Amino acid sequence: MQSEYMYQLLLKMKDGDQQAFHTIYDATYQDIYRTVSFLVDHQQDREDVMNEIYMQMWTSLANYDTNRPFHFWLHGLVIRQVQRFRVKSWRRFRIFERIRAFSREESHWDKPGVLTDGTNQMIAKAIQKLTDKQRVVIILRFFHDYALEEIATLLDIPLGTVKSRYHAGLQALRKNLWNLPPERMEKDNDY
Amino acid sequence: MTTERKIRELLNKEAETMECPPAISKRIEQSYFQYLQRKRSERTMKKRLIGGIVAAVILIPTAAFAAPPLIEMLTRTPMTAEQVKVDEVGKATLEKLYSAFPETKSFEIIDASNLGGDPATSTKRKAIQTSIVLQEKGGTGKKITLHTNGITGEIEHVIQENWEPKEKPLIALPDQEIKAKVDYLIDKMYGSIEEYEFAMEQMENPNQKTYILNYTKKGSEELIYQVFVQGNRIDVTLYGGEPTPSNLIKVEGFFNRDGKPDTFADSFLNDEKLFALLQISPTELKQELSKGKSVVEVAASKNVSRQQLIDVIAKTQVDRELEGAVISEQQLSQMLKGIEPKVIYVIEHKSETPLKK
Numbered sequence: 230m231q232s233e234y235m236y237q238l239l240l241k242m243k244d245g246d247q248q249a250f251h252t253i254y255d256a257t258y259q260d261i262y263r264t265v266s267f268l269v270d271h272q273q274d275r276e277d278v279m280n281e282i283y284m285q286m287w288t289s290l291a292n293y294d295t296n297r298p299f300h301f302w303l304h305g306l307v308i309r310q311v312q313r314f315r316v317k318s319w320r321r322f323r324i325f326e327r328i329r330a331f332s333r334e335e336s337h338w339d340k341p342g343v344l345t346d347g348t349n350q351m352i353a354k355a356i357q358k359l360t361d362k363q364r365v366v367i368i369l370r371f372f373h374d375y376a377l378e379e380i381a382t383l384l385d386i387p388l389g390t391v392k393s394r395y396h397a398g399l400q401a402l403r404k405n406l407w408n409l410p411p412e413r414m415e416k417d418n419d420y
Numbered sequence: 421m422t423t424e425r426k427i428r429e430l431l432n433k434e435a436e437t438m439e440c441p442p443a444i445s446k447r448i449e450q451s452y453f454q455y456l457q458r459k460r461s462e463r464t465m466k467k468r469l470i471g472g473i474v475a476a477v478i479l480i481p482t483a484a485f486a487a488p489p490l491i492e493m494l495t496r497t498p499m500t501a502e503q504v505k506v507d508e509v510g511k512a513t514l515e516k517l518y519s520a521f522p523e524t525k526s527f528e529i530i531d532a533s534n535l536g537g538d539p540a541t542s543t544k545r546k547a548i549q550t551s552i553v554l555q556e557k558g559g560t561g562k563k564i565t566l567h568t569n570g571i572t573g574e575i576e577h578v579i580q581e582n583w584e585p586k587e588k589p590l591i592a593l594p595d596q597e598i599k600a601k602v603d604y605l606i607d608k609m610y611g612s613i614e615e616y617e618f619a620m621e622q623m624e625n626p627n628q629k630t631y632i633l634n635y636t637k638k639g640s641e642e643l644i645y646q647v648f649v650q651g652n653r654i655d656v657t658l659y660g661g662e663p664t665p666s667n668l669i670k671v672e673g674f675f676n677r678d679g680k681p682d683t684f685a686d687s688f689l690n691d692e693k694l695f696a697l698l699q700i701s702p703t704e705l706k707q708e709l710s711k712g713k714s715v716v717e718v719a720a721s722k723n724v725s726r727q728q729l730i731d732v733i734a735k736t737q738v739d740r741e742l743e744g745a746v747i748s749e750q751q752l753s754q755m756l757k758g759i760e761p762k763v764i765y766v767i768e769h770k771s772e773t774p775l776k777k
Contacts, residue, residue, distance in 0.1 A: 245456050245650075254448065262440035267431070276444050283448045287455060352430040371428045372435065403423050 232299040239290050254283070260300075261307055267368045268311045270357065282310045304373065305383055308365065315361060355405040363398035366391055443498060446533070457657075460623075460632075460648060499550075501529040509550045513568045513575060517554070520608035524564060527554040534570070549576070560585060571696050571732075578609055578656045589652040591629050595620065602633055602647050605654055616644060671702035674709050675771045685766040689715070691736045694729070698722050715767035726767070731756075733763045 235256075241249035261282060262275070269275050285306050293302050356364060369375045369383065377395060381388040504510035510532065518525050531553040549570055556562040560582050567577035583601075584590045590598060599620060606613050616635040623630040633647040648655040673681025674689045695702060698719060708718045716726050734756045741755070 242452075245459070247452075250449075250452050254445070258440050258445065258448075262444070263435040263438045266438050267435075276441075276447065279440075279444050280448055280451055284451055284455070287452070352427065353434060356431075367427070368431070371424070372431045399423065399427075402427060 232297070233295070235299040236293060236295055239286070239293070243287050243290055253286075257303060261303070264304070264307050264368065264372065265311065267356070267372060268307075268361075268365060269314065274314065278310050278314050281314070282306050285310060300373075301379070301383070304369070304375075308369075308383055311365070352402075355402050358405060359398050359401055363394050363401065366394045367398045367402070370395060446498070446531075499532040499534055501532065504529055504532045504550075504552055507534075507550065509568050509570050509573055510552060512573055513550065513552060513566050516575065516609070517564065517566060521564075523556075524554055527556050527562070527564070529553070530555045530563075569696075571693060572699075574658065575609060576658050578605065578654075580605055580654045580656075582652050583654075584652055586652070590649060590654065591631075591651055595631075598631060598649055599633065602649065602654055602656070606635070606645055606647075606656060609656070610645070610658065613645075671706050674706050675769060676710060677771070682771070685769060688733055688737065688763065688766045691733055693732050693736055697724055697728060697732050710771055712770055714770045719767075729767050730760055730763050733767070734759045737763070 235253070238249045238253050242253055258279075262279060265275050265278050265282070269278055286303075289306075356367065359367060365384065366380055369380045370377070375383065377391050378388060380395075381391045384391065499507065499510070504514065529552060531551075533551050534549070550568045551566065552568075553563065553565045555564075562583050563579075563581040565577075565579040565581075566575055568575050584593075590601065593601070599618070603613055613635060615638050617638050618633055618635045620631060620633045623632055629650070631647075631649040633645075633649070634643055635645040635647070636643055643659045646657045646659060671690065672686055673683055674685055675682045689705070690702065695705070698705065699722065700708075700718070705715075705718065709715070715729060719726070719729050737759050738752065738755045747755075
């Protein structure tokens with residue numbers, strides 16, 4: 230969807246136009262939900278993160294740089310909220326260490342029944358095994374097709390760091406998925 | 421096929437199987453609605469400041485939509501129409517509505533949810549708020565939404581939509597008729613408004629014509645009802661009366677020791693839900709305690725059991741500690757249990773020496 234159009238809709242939504250809210254919501258929620266699902270494991274957590282992303286959307290509209298594509302801004306929100314959530318959950322972890330450890334066993338990429346395909350399940354698991362930092366880069370790169378430079382801007386980290394996380398992530402996936410020996414880095418760009 | 425391509429394909433395939441649960445959409449919509457509520461109240465606050473009605477100003481920012489804050493701390497559980505009918509609060513709310521507007525009996529319950537409660541175990545955990553949406557089958561799609569305080573049973577919020585024909589929406593009517601419609605709705609839902617004064621103004625919203633109607637008690641500036649009229653919708657919020665709005669000035673030193681305020685229990689007792697449960701203002705509670713009574717004794721005189729006290733206070737404390745984090749039922753009950761001894765200590769404690777006259 231056109232960025233300028235989306236921006237106008239957002240302004241309307243902020244002013245209380247419920248129609249605009251629904252249009253924006255319908256246009257974005259699947260993409261956001263899927264991204265969040267890839268990054269956050271627990272269903273309940275996803276729900277909270279989703280809620281906060283939308284909340285953020287209408288409270289921080291002022292920060293939207295109209296020169297940038299709407300989706301770029303949106304994914305920025307998603308990333309920040311996911312990170313914020315992690316910080317929060319880490320703090321919680323200290324307080325309720327035991328309780329948390331217990332509930333960790335429950336956390337899974339939970340969509341039983343849907344994931345009948347063995348390969349799909351494998352990729353899900355392998356991606357889950359990545360560190361959070363690697364996972365974000367992998368999802369942005371392969372699910373959203375962002376260039377590594379764009380990812381650096383989105384995550385607000387140096388390009389070199391993005392590259393190293395990207396390569397480390399890929400290596401780990403290869404190892405887990407196909408038990409392939411690590412390839413040389415130069416080959417990584419042919420897709 | 422390279423690893424990269426495989427990953428990309430698998431991710432996309434995986435993504436297609438992910439469907440956003442409708443509960444999330446509901447919740448976000450609800451949040452948006454609350455956001456609007458809050459925004460509107462902020463607007464009125466500005467206006468009122470200019471008008472110089474200071475007393476009312478203190479009321480507005482915090483009292484807005486009393487139960488859930490912008491970022492919902494508690495989860496909302498959907499309810500079925502059947503659950504509403506057996507739920508204590510839900511049943512009472514429906515009865516009120518049916519007696520006010522008998523035609524709504526034929527309406528369909530299109531949506532209902534509990535905030536912070538669990539309909540399956542409603543005896544154990546009371547919902548803070550129960551929301552019910554009813555809609556006329558066919559016709560003009562008349563709709564009415566009710567948000568009821570789960571503790572006091574008071575209907576805090578009524579939204580009436582599409583009760584006027586589409587060709588001639590509510591907002592197109594002359595001011596006097598709009599007021600008459602609003603009066604009628606309040607009169608039916610809450611009782612006579614004769615003793616209220618009211619002020620009507622148009623909000624400066626260029627996109628949509630919106631009216632705000634403020635009802636205050638005669639001779640007092642306390643806001644009782646605030647009404648928004650927009651499009652074909654009347655939106656009534658109850659501020660005054662019970663439940664006690666959250667604008668209460670925090671009281672310090674509920675207990676005293678050797679005649680001096682003792683603040684050890686304040687964080688436990690400065691709890692709106694506790695005041696709502698006891699139907700008491702914080703100052704009154706402080707006075708009662710200074711007579712050497714314990715909270716349990718004060719509660720007993722109001723027919724509130726010790727266990728109810730513990731439940732309410734423990735819940736607030738746990739919520740505060742969690743800061744909106746979500747944990748499982750089991751963890752929650754563990755935490756509630758953990759805090760119980762402290763709560764009991766507080767509510768059974770008595771001021772050590774009665775206040776010297």
